[in-house]
Amino acid sequence: MLTIDGSKGEGGGQVLRTSLSLSLLTGQPFRMSNIRAGRSKPGLMRQHLTALQAAATLSDASVEGDSVGSREITFRPGRVRAGDYAFSVGTAGSTTLVLQTLLPALMLSDAPSSLLLEGGTHNPSSPPFDFLARAFLPLLRRMGPAVDVELERAGFYPAGGGRLRARIAPVSALSPLELLERGELLSRRARAVVASLPASVAERELAVIARELGWGEEHLVHERLAIAQGPGNALLLELAYQHVTEVFVAFGERGVSAEKVAERAASEAREYLASKAAVGTHLADQLLLPLALAGSGSFRTLEPSLHTKTQIEVIRWFLGVEFHVTARAANDYSIDVRSK
Numbered sequence: 001m002l003t004i005d006g007s008k009g010e011g012g013g014q015v016l017r018t019s020l021s022l023s024l025l026t027g028q029p030f031r032m033s034n035i036r037a038g039r040s041k042p043g044l045m046r047q048h049l050t051a052l053q054a055a056a057t058l059s060d061a062s063v064e065g066d067s068v069g070s071r072e073i074t075f076r077p078g079r080v081r082a083g084d085y086a087f088s089v090g091t092a093g094s095t096t097l098v099l100q101t102l103l104p105a106l107m108l109s110d111a112p113s114s115l116l117l118e119g120g121t122h123n124p125s126s127p128p129f130d131f132l133a134r135a136f137l138p139l140l141r142r143m144g145p146a147v148d149v150e151l152e153r154a155g156f157y158p159a160g161g162g163r164l165r166a167r168i169a170p171v172s173a174l175s176p177l178e179l180l181e182r183g184e185l186l187s188r189r190a191r192a193v194v195a196s197l198p199a200s201v202a203e204r205e206l207a208v209i210a211r212e213l214g215w216g217e218e219h220l221v222h223e224r225l226a227i228a229q230g231p232g233n234a235l236l237l238e239l240a241y242q243h244v245t246e247v248f249v250a251f252g253e254r255g256v257s258a259e260k261v262a263e264r265a266a267s268e269a270r271e272y273l274a275s276k277a278a279v280g281t282h283l284a285d286q287l288l289l290p291l292a293l294a295g296s297g298s299f300r301t302l303e304p305s306l307h308t309k310t311q312i313e314v315i316r317w318f319l320g321v322e323f324h325v326t327a328r329a330a331n332d333y334s335i336d337v338r339s340k
Contacts (some may be wrong), residue, residue, distance in 0.1 A: 002317060005072075009310025011038020013048050014202030017101045018311060019287065020055040020075065022318035024105035025293070029076040030316065036071075043069040047093025047119065051101040054087045056104060056297060064324055070073070082170070092160030094126035104289060106168045107145035109164035113168045121155045121162035122193075122234045124251045129154070129164055130191075130236050131247045135253075136286045138245060139179070143290055144171035154225055155160055156195065156232020157251070161195045174294035177287070179278045180334070183242025190237050191225045194252075195230025201258045205235045208262035213237075213269065235262055237269045246272060246280045264313040284308050284335065292321045295339040303331050 006015050013036055019280070023030055036042045044052065049068055051076070054293045056063045059080045063100035065073035085102075089095060095117035106113045108270065121129045127136070129151045135145050146169035155162020190209045192202035202222040208217055225232075233252030250265035271281050279287065279301040301308075304325060312323045324336040 001074075002028055002144045004032040004317065005034050007034040007037035010306045011044075011315055012036055013097070013242050014285075014307060014310060015314055016048055016073075017051055017097060018314045019318070020051060020101050021289065022315065023075055023077050024055055024059055024080050024102075026318055027077055027107065029074070030319055031063060031072070031183070031295040033072045033264065035073065042072075043071045043091060047097055048089045050087055050093065050119070051090045051098045054085070054098060054102055057085065057087075060103060063201075068081055071195055080105045080109055082106060082109040082113045084114045086116040087118070089117070089160070092120035092123060092155060092157040094123045095119045095121055095155070095162060095163065095164050096123075096127050096129060096132055098278045099132070099164070100127075100286070103147065103166070104293065106241045107140070107147060107170050108172070108174070108293070109170045110273065112170065115166040115168070116163065117166070118161075118163045119155060120157055120160045121153075121164055122251065123157045124231060124249050124253070127286070128234060128236070128249055129251065130238075131282070134238060135245050136246045139177060139287065140290055143166055143174045143177050143294060145169060145174070154193075154195065154232070156230060156234070159231065174290060176294045176296035177291060177299070179244060179287075179299040180299060181277045185241055187217050187240045187290055188215060188238065189221060190235065191217060191221045191223050193225060193232075193236065195225035195232045197252070197281045199224065201233055201252065204258035205233075208259050209235075209237070209266055212263065212266040224257040232259070233258075235265045241278075241339055243276050244283075244285065248272070248280070272303065272330070275302055277332060281305050281308070285311055286336070288312060288335070289315060291337040292305075292319050294337075295321065296337060297336060300332070300334050302333070303333060308335075
């Protein structure tokens with residue numbers, strides 16, 4: 001039984017989710033204490049509980065401590081079963097994080113699967129649907145599995161009510177991925193998405209992007225969703241290159257001006273544009289596990305975040321892989337993954 005201290009590293013839900021993913025894949029049971037000890041409300045929230053219970057359903061696992069607020073769990077997985085599954089977070093908790101917990105096991109299973117997930121699809125502090133669809137999954141498909149996602153209804157925090165569907169055609173093994181250069185810039189786009197909010201919110205955000213990044217009107221898109229999908233606002237900046245697409249996002253918040261929201265997204269995009277990195281900070285977090293499962297791969301990124309460092313540590317607990325993080329220059333790093 002592997003014993004894990006959930007307060008390690010960034011001390012959030014990522015430690016739990018990655019542990020569940022790798023437990024499903026390796027069959028390694030684990031006991032985790034101090035779950036989300038680094039958060040203002042420690043313990044399992046609804047989205048973490050849904051991920052835990054969904055992982056248990058996939059593998060007929062034995063679970064202890066599966067309740068909201070629990071700070072300690074025990075997870076003993078069985079054999080992963082491909083199939084058609086539906087899970088509801090029940091709140092605006094992130095469906096994309098639940099998907100990412102289950103995806104590694106399903107993309108390496110013995111038959112196709114589908115997932116219907118209900119809850120939040122555009123949440124602060126988690127990858128929005130657009131990031132998965134445009135940045136992460138195209139790279140994952142390069143490694144072998146066919147993973148397609150469809151947004152049936154957007155769900156913003158705090159109302160939720162979103163729904164996404166994923167279809168997974170697995171492979172027996174992942175191919176390595178090398179991503180050291182972006183390649184030629186093919187397109188750029190800023191999408192200001194609003195639901196049950198004034199159109200002026202999107203207009204003000206796009207005006208900031210035009211001013212801060214120098215993007216012309218042909219790169220600016222105002223997208224208004226149905227009233228039932230709000231209230232909510234997301235500003236998504238997409239940079240499509242020959243070898244990689246990056247998506248930077250900022251969410252509207254009560255009491256935060258549209259200008260401030262846009263400045264956050266512009267700042268993140270500007271940092272990436274000023275670097276030679278192929279992979280942004282958030283995409284780096286997502287790529288570590290697939291590369292470790294492939295047993296080989298590398299990418300060039302910005303200075304690794306605490307999330308990235310935590311992900312590396314958790315993967316090492318389960319898999320026999322080595323990570324080599326090398327500073328090439330200021331805010332320019334390469335991360336190389338190899339089997340021991």
